[in-house]
Amino acid sequence: MDLSNLPRVPIAFLPTPIQPLPRLSTRIGGPTLWAKRDDQTGLAFGGNKVRKLEYFLGEAIAQGADTLITTGAPQSNHARQTAAVAARAGLKCALVLRGDPPAKTTGNILLDRLLGAELVWTGTRSTSDVMDEVADELRARGQRPYRIPLGGSSAVGAVGYVAAISEFVEQSQTARLRFDAIVFATSSGGTQAGLVVGARQMEYTGRIIGISVDHRAEEFKRTLASIANDTAERLGLSPSFDASDFDVRDQYLGGGYAVMGEPEREAIEIAAQSEGLLVDPVYTGRALAGLIDLVRKGELKLGQNVLFWHTGGTPALFAYARQLTKE
Ligand SMILES: Cc1ncc(COP(=O)(O)O)c(C=O)c1O
Secondary structure, eight states: OOOTTSOOOOOSOOSOOEEEOHHHHHHHOSSEEEEEEGGGSSSTTOOTHHHHHHHHHHHHHHTTOOEEEEEEOTTOHHHHHHHHHHHHHTOEEEEEESBSOOSSOOHHHHHHHHTTOEEEEOBTSOHHHHHHHHHHHHHHTTOOEEEOOGGGOSHHHHHHHHHHHHHHHHHHHHTTOOOSEEEEEESSSHHHHHHHHHHHHHTOOSEEEEEESSSOHHHHHHHHHHHHHHHHHHTTOOOOOOGGGOEEEOTTOTTSTTOOOHHHHHHHHHHHHHHSOOOOTTTHHHHHHHHHHHHHTTSSOTTOEEEEEEOOOGGGGGGGHHHHHTO
16 A cells, blocks of 8 residues: 555654553453554644644645635634644635634634634534635635645545554554554544555454444444545545444434533543543543443453554643533
8 A cells, every 4th residue: 555646744743652551441440451642643732633634735735725724613623733734834724613703712712823723603604605705715815725624534634544554553563462443533534434444455453443422323334435435546445345344333422512421521530540641522532431331341351452542632621621620
């Protein structure tokens, strides 16, 4: 598998480390747990999107763009990482964020501002209408915008996670470790699609379990297959993925996207207090809560090596300070 002919600007600190979590393993009682630290990709609090954005930026520059545009929820990690990548590359950035500006500028929104992005709020309007409008306005001002889809989840971005699994397989071979399962937060799908495409190429045969933070599994698996097939085609591979190739768990949606409940709070506290490891209320806290539940139910068990692929998101912790401290 040769990714070297695709336009890419190397920005992330790679490889991210794989860290043992002995105290967390003991605390939960079951498999040996490890973390792949993609919260440490090295740019503005890190996260999984930096791997995808390296490829988007490559394309944007090849097309002569001078401004990145993307969209997301108010506390979008993807938006913040896009703003950081734009700053790093000397480009401008416009972020179309859903809804109205919150009363308090905190978490990712604070960082978006510090990183110099222009924030546009959709109010009650559709994201795609506002994206079109912003792109038109930028062009009218003489700028050359490049649009990045929600979550960076297209074939261009998912390639970042095809490369990531190859990095992971190399690390596990060097350490003579065999992982039985990878568990992580899945949402717009590019991370999971890329991992599954890469795993087939790299012959990683362990399980790849996506803990959904916002979608029901059935329809989402079809979305994953579609991103995976586009990604495979981009890489000159056979586009032969279907919904059955994806393991998505939707039992952990709780009160819905970005609604922190007791399982997320417990996961945040256990990780912080047993390992000094921070996870967030929206994505990685929910994914870790799912992992803990799979251990408690005996699906992941003693004798196995389980990798928690930490995808970042920690700046959102600050936006949840009141709920987390019960003040
Ligand atoms: C911290 C974090 N983890 C996981 C994800 C999910 O990744 P994907 O959108 O590629 O499914 C996101 C997406 O926004 C995220 O911000």
